[in-house]
Amino acid sequence: MLNIEPHSLLNKPITKILLVDDRRENLLALESLLRDLPTEIYQATSGRDALELLLQHRFAVALLDVQMPEINGFELAELMRGMDSTREIPIIFLTAGAIDPKHTFRGYEAGAVDFLYKPLDARIVKSKVKVYLRLEEQRLQIVSQMEQLQAAVRSREEFLSIASHELRTPLTSMSLQFQTARRSIRPEAGILPTTEKLIKTFDMANRQVGKLTRLIDDLLDISRIQAGKLSINREPKDLTVIIKEAIERLVPQLNSANVPVSLDFETPFPASFDENRIEQVVTNLITNVIKYAPDAPMEVRLWREGDRAFFTVKDNGPGIPEH
The missing domain is CATH 3.30.565.10 (Histidine kinase-like ATPase, C-terminal domain)
Known part of the structure; x- marks a missing residue:
């Protein structure tokens, strides 16, 4: 059985908690403890249901009951540690049994970051969960910043590619104009360009210089905009x-x-x-x-x-x- 209790968030990364217990009343009790936290709470009543959710979502922390049929908490934790997408999720084990060092050791060996014994202390549970929610928020913010930086790098690379092509175009045109003009000058054969032809060549070259100047100005403006230094003189x-x-x-x-x-x-x-x-x-x-x-x-x-x-x-x- 799957159950989801969403919490709406504004302008903050959306974090998620996974609660796994085969007893519905235990899930309801846990959900009531954590309801006021800024997160989405997902519930599963079996290890199989939990695995299904784990394949669909990234969780800030998973609270697993140890004693469950079919797949118990330890086995679920070991399965999580075996998957790339879930091995980094912090696991807190919940158990109703007496404190047993061997039991606790197996939990940590399976990948637990903490072990809580029932009856649960609401303040301790919330305090521990809050720590992992903050860590997940920081992780999501870092991921978002990295994606923005990667997008900025891609945009700059695309812009530089276009800019280099645009800069080459007037330079190539000027080079061809000057080469053509130079070939038309053959003083040894008495062939010199007319004044009209020289003026036309220089005018065309001057227009290409104007294009280059505007392109360079655009490049400088983009740099100033990115640096927040573009000045407007009204x-x-x-x-x-x-x-x-x-x-x-x-x-x-x-x-x-x-x-x-x-x-x-x-x-x-x-x-x-x-x-x-x-x-x-x-x-x-x-x-x-x-x-x-x-x-x-x-x-x-x-x-x-x-x-x-x-x-x-x-x-x-x-x-x-x-x-």
Whole structure:
């Protein structure tokens, strides 16, 4: 027979206790002793039922009656010590027999951390169980922190992988442009590039330098955000002017990608904001459109609702997939 008495917990790791006794009245008495503890109490009336629960849950501590039919407490403890998932669970034996050193020794040999004799002292039982609940809470917190750290490491590795690719792209483009320009210069044959061609090459290289600069700024911002050191410098300015200037700087790339732009702005639009951060956001959004939604129109809107400003960039790209 299985019985579960759940206790609701808020903002704390959920710990669990296993009570095993073949007599239902003993389980009820134990449960009443431990009911006010912040934990979930699971009950089993046989060793087999206990094993079933042990395979499904991680327990902070198990209180086992020694004298049970089929599988007694000692045998259950030995089975627990033989399984990787349960061998670390603290075991407290409960027995109604007289204190017997041989009996006690066998219990500790089977893996017990403590031995309590009936009739049980409620204060002692609760005190001992509380110790193991605190230990389990600490273990769960450590596990949670490790999982968060592992997730952070994975995110950083993924970001670095993407960043290294993004950094290489403008560098490769610049390298090809300079190689092409160098091959076009053959003074021994009297072949020199025209002024127009040189200007075009330098303009293209300058745009790639701009891309690199923005990528490096993004990397630095991410580092500052993670360190809690990202500064925001607000100044009263016209938001429309800043956004238009950011878009105008990207007109050559927009034309190359065949992305016509329509603007729908409220003007003027006085507000207090960090000009560099706004420009960075606009540049990143427009750059994404150029990269992922070429050959299609883009609509840029800026409007207010009450004391809030809303800025949107609408395109026909694939969007961000839902996970």
